[in-house]
Amino acid sequence: MEIAALQEIVKDRYFENDNARGIYHTALWFHEEVGELSSAIARGDKENAKEEFGDVLMWLLTLANLMQVDMEEVVKEYLENPRKKIPGK
Numbered sequence: 001m002e003i004a005a006l007q008e009i010v011k012d013r014y015f016e017n018d019n020a021r022g023i024y025h026t027a028l029w030f031h032e033e034v035g036e037l038s039s040a041i042a043r044g045d046k047e048n049a050k051e052e053f054g055d056v057l058m059w060l061l062t063l064a065n066l067m068q069v070d071m072e073e074v075v076k077e078y079l080e081n082p083r084k085k086i087p088g089k
């Protein structure tokens with residue numbers, strides 16, 4: 001599946017509610033999901049981590065939709081001009 005297609009599905013399903021909630025509170029949900037993913041990784045719980053990867057991705061796309069950011073374009077630009085890696089990270 002293309003990123004743009006996935007972003008459109010997320011927009012169709014969730015934009016109305018996400019927009020009503022507002023970007024600040026939506027960002028808090030995103031942070032919560034990142035925390036849940038980090039916890040699953042720390043526990044070595046791969047099955048739960050898989051669920052949380054999905055949650056994080058969907059909330060990321062939701063945030064992009066609220067900010068009218070085209071993630072297909074973001075990824076394309078990133079791959080064409082990768083940011084410098086910080087040594088040791």
Ligand SMILES: [Mg+2]
Pocket residue numbers: 033036051052055
């Ligand atoms: Mg979750």
